[in-house]
Amino acid sequence: MVRECTEDGDSDCVDMTPETIRDVEYYRAQSESCAQMAEMVSNPEEKGRWLRLAEQWRQLAEEIKNLKEPNAGPQ
Numbered sequence: 001m002v003r004e005c006t007e008d009g010d011s012d013c014v015d016m017t018p019e020t021i022r023d024v025e026y027y028r029a030q031s032e033s034c035a036q037m038a039e040m041v042s043n044p045e046e047k048g049r050w051l052r053l054a055e056q057w058r059q060l061a062e063e064i065k066n067l068k069e070p071n072a073g074p075q
Contacts (some may be wrong), residue, residue: 023061024061024064027057027060027061028057028058028061030055030057031054031057031061032049034051034053034057035051035054036045037050037051038051038054062067
């Protein structure tokens with residue numbers, strides 16, 4: 001098990017199981033891929049779409065982390 005904390009401090013720490021780590025890492029990787037695509041396109045509309053997708057993947061990673069961890073959130 002791995003302990004992951006936000007930048008705000010120890011009150012937002014979560015104990016991560018291997019399964020949760022894999023899921024969260026997958027969603028974060030998808031977010032990063034979308035952000036990289038946004039950097040590669042020159043069309044502002046396309047760039048905006050890729051950035052929105054990146055943000056949605058990042059938010060999903062956070063939601064999955066919080067749903068799978070009963071100790072998530074302030075303690």
